[in-house]
Ligand SMILES: [Zn+2]
C-alpha cells in the first residue's frame with residue numbers, strides 16, 4: 646500500500662498588490678438627488694424656485710494649454726468636441742519604472758527600485774492602451790455628487806490615468822500597506838490589465854513642476870493640483886468631502902474649484918466628483 650503524502654503548498658505572496666480596479670465600485674459614493682422645481686404658466690413665462698442655474702465658463706483653452714505646455718509625447722491629441730474636451734493618450738508614463746521590465750520599453754525605461762518598502766506587483770508591466778478621456782469643457786458643480794463606479798477618475802498631464810483610492814475588493818488604499826507598497830518611485834503601478842496608473846500624487850510631475858503645480862484633470866473637468874498651495878501643505882482638513890475647494894490658481898486667475906493631492910487617503914478624490922463626470926474609454 647502506497648503512502649500518500651499530502652504536500653501542503655504554502656503560497657507566500659505579497660498579496661493585494663495586483664489590483665482589478667476596473668470592477669471596483671466606490672462604496673462611499675452616496676450621491677444625493679438634486680431638487681429643483683419650476684412651473685410654466687400659460688402666459689409663456691417660466692417661473693421657478695430652487696432650480697438655480699450657475700453659468701459655467703468654457704475652460705477648453707486652459708485645458709489645451711496645460712497639456713500642450715507639459716508636452717507629453719504619449720498624449721496624441723487634446724481637442725474640443727461639442728461640450729467636451731477629448732484627450733487621447735496611450736497611458737505610458739514619461740518616466741522610468743520597474744514596471745517597464747518585460748515591456749516594449751525595457752531597454753530605455755526600466756529601472757530597478759531598490760527601496761526596501763517596495764514590493765513589485767508580479768506579472769504586471771506597462772503596456773500601451775488607447776484611451777480617450779472626454780471631460781466637460783465648462784465644468785460646474787453637480788447637484789448629485791456621484792462616483793462613476795470605476796477606478797479611473799481622471800488624467801494626469803503626462804497622459805497617465807488617475808485612479809481612485811480603492812484597490813481590489815473595494816479595499817481603501819492606506820499608506821505603507823497593501824497595494825500601496827507596489828507603487829513605484831513615482832507613485833504608479835499597472836494592474837493585471839497592464840494599465841499603468843496613479844492612485845496617489847504623481848510625484849514625477851510635482852518634482853519637475855513644483856508641489857503646487859497643476860498635475861491633471863478629473864473626469865468632471867475640474868483641475869487637480871499638487872499637495873502645496875501658497876507654500877503650505879494642503880491636508881484633508883483644508884478640503885471638502887470631494888477633496889477640493891475653490892480659490893484662485895495660476896492657471897485660473899479668476900478662481901475655480903479644484904482638487905488637491907494629499908499624502909493621506911483619499912489622496913486625490915473623495916466621495917465622488919464635485920461636478921458631473923465625463924467618460925473614458927479604452
Ligand atoms: Zn492600482
Ligand SMILES: [Zn+2]
Pocket residue numbers: 870874890892903905
Ligand atoms: Zn487649492
